[in-house]
Amino acid sequence: MNRIKQMINTREAKKLWRNKLALVALAIIMLYLLAALFVMAGGISRVTCDTVIGPNKMPGFYRQDTPEKRYENSTKKFLTKVKRALAAEDVEGALSEVSLGPFTVVNKSPAELEMLVAEVDALAGELNESPNLDIDPSLLPKIADLEAAEAQLKAPLTAWQQFVYDVSILLGTDAQGRSIFLRGIYSIKIAIQIGLVTAIFAVSLGAFLGAAAGYFGGWVDHVVVWIYTTFSSIPNLVLLVVLAYAFTNSAAKDTLLPVYIAFGATFWIGTCRVIRGETLKLKEMEYVHAAQTAGFGPVHILLRYILPNTAHLMLINFSLLLIAAIKSEVILSYLGFGVKNQPSWGIMIRDAGNNGDVVGGFFWEIGFATALMFVLVLAFNILSDALQDAFDPKHV
Amino acid sequence: MWAFIIRKLVYNIPVYLAIIFLLMVLLRQRDPVTGKLGKNATQEDYISKRKEFGLDQPIYLQYGVLLKSIFTFDFSQESWNEPGVTVGEKLRTAVPRSLALTVPALGITTVISIFVAMLSAFYRGRWIDRLLVFCAVLGMSVSFLVYIIFGQYFGAYKLQQWLGTPVFSIHGYESGLLNWPFFMLLPVLISVIVSMGYDTRFYRAVMVEETQADYITTARAKGAPQSKVMFVHMLRNAMIPIVTRVMITLPFLVTGSILLEEFFGIPGMGYVLLSAIRNDDFPVVEGFTAVFAGLFIMSIIATDILYAVFDPRVRLQ
Numbered sequence: 130m131n132r133i134k135q136m137i138n139t140r141e142a143k144k145l146w147r148n149k150l151a152l153v154a155l156a157i158i159m160l161y162l163l164a165a166l167f168v169m170a171g172g173i174s175r176v177t178c179d180t181v182i183g184p185n186k187m188p189g190f191y192r193q194d195t196p197e198k199r200y201e202n203s204t205k206k207f208l209t210k211v212k213r214a215l216a217a218e219d220v221e222g223a224l225s226e227v228s229l230g231p232f233t234v235v236n237k238s239p240a241e242l243e244m245l246v247a248e249v250d251a252l253a254g255e256l257n258e259s260p261n262l263d264i265d266p267s268l269l270p271k272i273a274d275l276e277a278a279e280a281q282l283k284a285p286l287t288a289w290q291q292f293v294y295d296v297s298i299l300l301g302t303d304a305q306g307r308s309i310f311l312r313g314i315y316s317i318k319i320a321i322q323i324g325l326v327t328a329i330f331a332v333s334l335g336a337f338l339g340a341a342a343g344y345f346g347g348w349v350d351h352v353v354v355w356i357y358t359t360f361s362s363i364p365n366l367v368l369l370v371v372l373a374y375a376f377t378n379s380a381a382k383d384t385l386l387p388v389y390i391a392f393g394a395t396f397w398i399g400t401c402r403v404i405r406g407e408t409l410k411l412k413e414m415e416y417v418h419a420a421q422t423a424g425f426g427p428v429h430i431l432l433r434y435i436l437p438n439t440a441h442l443m444l445i446n447f448s449l450l451l452i453a454a455i456k457s458e459v460i461l462s463y464l465g466f467g468v469k470n471q472p473s474w475g476i477m478i479r480d481a482g483n484n485g486d487v488v489g490g491f492f493w494e495i496g497f498a499t500a501l502m503f504v505l506v507l508a509f510n511i512l513s514d515a516l517q518d519a520f521d522p523k524h525v
Numbered sequence: 526m527w528a529f530i531i532r533k534l535v536y537n538i539p540v541y542l543a544i545i546f547l548l549m550v551l552l553r554q555r556d557p558v559t560g561k562l563g564k565n566a567t568q569e570d571y572i573s574k575r576k577e578f579g580l581d582q583p584i585y586l587q588y589g590v591l592l593k594s595i596f597t598f599d600f601s602q603e604s605w606n607e608p609g610v611t612v613g614e615k616l617r618t619a620v621p622r623s624l625a626l627t628v629p630a631l632g633i634t635t636v637i638s639i640f641v642a643m644l645s646a647f648y649r650g651r652w653i654d655r656l657l658v659f660c661a662v663l664g665m666s667v668s669f670l671v672y673i674i675f676g677q678y679f680g681a682y683k684l685q686q687w688l689g690t691p692v693f694s695i696h697g698y699e700s701g702l703l704n705w706p707f708f709m710l711l712p713v714l715i716s717v718i719v720s721m722g723y724d725t726r727f728y729r730a731v732m733v734e735e736t737q738a739d740y741i742t743t744a745r746a747k748g749a750p751q752s753k754v755m756f757v758h759m760l761r762n763a764m765i766p767i768v769t770r771v772m773i774t775l776p777f778l779v780t781g782s783i784l785l786e787e788f789f790g791i792p793g794m795g796y797v798l799l800s801a802i803r804n805d806d807f808p809v810v811e812g813f814t815a816v817f818a819g820l821f822i823m824s825i826i827a828t829d830i831l832y833a834v835f836d837p838r839v840r841l842q
Contacts, residue, residue: 362817364780488682507662
């Protein structure tokens with residue numbers, strides 16, 4: 130407890146505390162962390178993100194789907210599933226399994242359902258005869274009837290389900306009809322997870338190797354410098370891509386492991402350089418000499434006297450690496466080497482580009498992913514600057 | 526100085542050997558043969574293809590063959606995906622295209638950001654400085670991808686719609702000096718905007734450090750005009766970090782920009798490299814990385830030498 134009090138009472142911490150912008154940034158980061166924890170606790174699952182929740186729709190108030198599209202939505206998606214279930218052998222069982230996003234089949238007997246389906250089919254049949262639904266405005270009421278008839282097949286949502294549904298289509302759906310909002314929020318967890326894991330790993334490895342190289346010198350130093358020169362002489366993106374690609378045929382290919390390894394292998398270099406330089410300076414300090422004279426071993430000196438005095442550098446590097454990891458993840462996922470089988474901001478940006486959303490002037494998917502990432506990275510940037518101002522003001 | 530250069534070169538040989546070995550081992554985690562043979566290949570086809578690629582030999586022999594070709598500057602190995610095209614030819618065609626994109630981008634970025642940084646350092650702490658720094662942080666927080674996607678959408682696609690004629694190419698490339706603005710100007714501009722934030726902040730930090738130095742106070746006390754203090758005294762002394770930064774960036778000019786080249790369909794080095802990795806074209810990846818790593822090591826040595834040129838206090842040891 131006293132130690133924590135000591136930490137808060139340092140001049141640097143007070144300086145940080147006075148920086149209001151940095152505090153706002155910290156609060157925003159906390160919000161993101163909460164969102165990530167919410168997702169981790171099962172608030173939004175991977176399945177939810179992949180579930181087609183409805184027709185392709187723009188958010189809220191403007192531009193409805195074309196009549197042709199509305200006709201298709203009412204006759205294809207849910208109706209087909211119900212028809213298939215009605216034709217199955219175990220009708221009751223098949224019906225209970227039908228679901229489209231939050232919608233399930235209304236609790237009625239198969240016979241009644243057949244009648245409802247027939248009604249929808251009759252309406253659809255009428256519309257089917259007209260050559261072009263998009264041109265003839267007199268058909269619009271009929272399409273509304275069709276939609277209403279189809280809605281009767283769906284079990285009414287509870288208030289909570291309705292609320293969740295409304296929230297999830299708040300920002301519209303992507304080209305496959307998946308909720309943009311849910312996917313964006315889920316991606317927060319992916320970004321934070323990748324950022325934290327790689328930053329923790331890279332900072333620990335970099336600090337360990339850097340301190341060892343700086344303190345022991347000699348061949349240890351040569352080996353460490355040799356390793357990091359080697360890694361930094363391969364173009365970063367090539368190394369990332371080759372590392373991530375080396376896993377394509379292994380069992381781990383669909384997990385985040387390749388991304389962790391690729392980032393972990395490349396990101397420790399900067400920290401290692403900085404800590405090595407600082408250790409070279411610190412080991413000539415009088416208190417280190419005193420500890421050596423008192424007979425403490427090198428491990429004790431490193432852990433007790435040197436590494437704690439590089440903590441501020443580790444903190445700054447940690448923050449910088451988080452930013453780097455989040456940004457690189459987006460680019461790597463975009464290129465198809467990063468996150469797979471689950472949403473991430475990079476994948477959302479790629480989808481928006483590939484599905485012609487951007488060319489069609491539909492910016493909600495790319496916009497939401499970008500905005501979420503922008504705010505998080507901006508907050509981290511501001512925080513790193515504040516940390517640097519407070520702890521390492523002479524840094525260039 | 527020559528002794529310094531030679532010692533540095535010798536010191537970096539193990540680094541170079543390790544780079545090549547690391548890349549070879551990483552690449553060989555994948556099986557390039559199965560994908561190239563197609564579905565109906567027999568076991569014999571597989572074995573003969575591996576033999577053709579030289580993959581049946583133990584790794585140290587493959588390593589030896591590769592090292593021999595690198596140290597004799599022999600890039601006549603054929604690409605696995607395009608039989609008949611050698612690695613050297615690929616490099617020769619792709620590198621100038623990348624340079625046409627990256628060299629102007631680096632030049633423009635460096636000049637503009639040095640000026641902005643000097644402005645910022647001159648008005649340090651005033652609103653103009655804060656505004657510039659904040660803009661730099663804002664610019665750094667947006668993903669590179671977003672700059673490219675929106676740059677392409679508004680700069681090429683929308684502009685073409687508004688004006689009725691294409692101003693910038695959306696996708697594709699033709700060589701030639703007259704074609705340069707049409708195909709390259711937009712990617713160059715995007716690249717400049719992306720790197721402005723990082724460079725401005727770095728150069729500003731350098732300049733701020735310099736403004737606090739004693740010689741600036743002395744120059745001011747002697748009554749030197751402000752412009753002279755800024756451009757003659759300060760800029761000259763800030764050259765060391767500037768040169769270091771530019772020198773370290775130089776090898777990356779050759780890699781091109783994978784993302785920009787991918788989006789704008791410029792078949793430069795980044796594009797070639799990415800497709801080589803995707804298609805398991807090992808000779809191209811290896812040949813290219815060998816060239817890059819060589820350039821990188823040389824640029825580090827050159828930076829050390831330039832230090833001594835710009836700062837007489839630095840001795841090469």
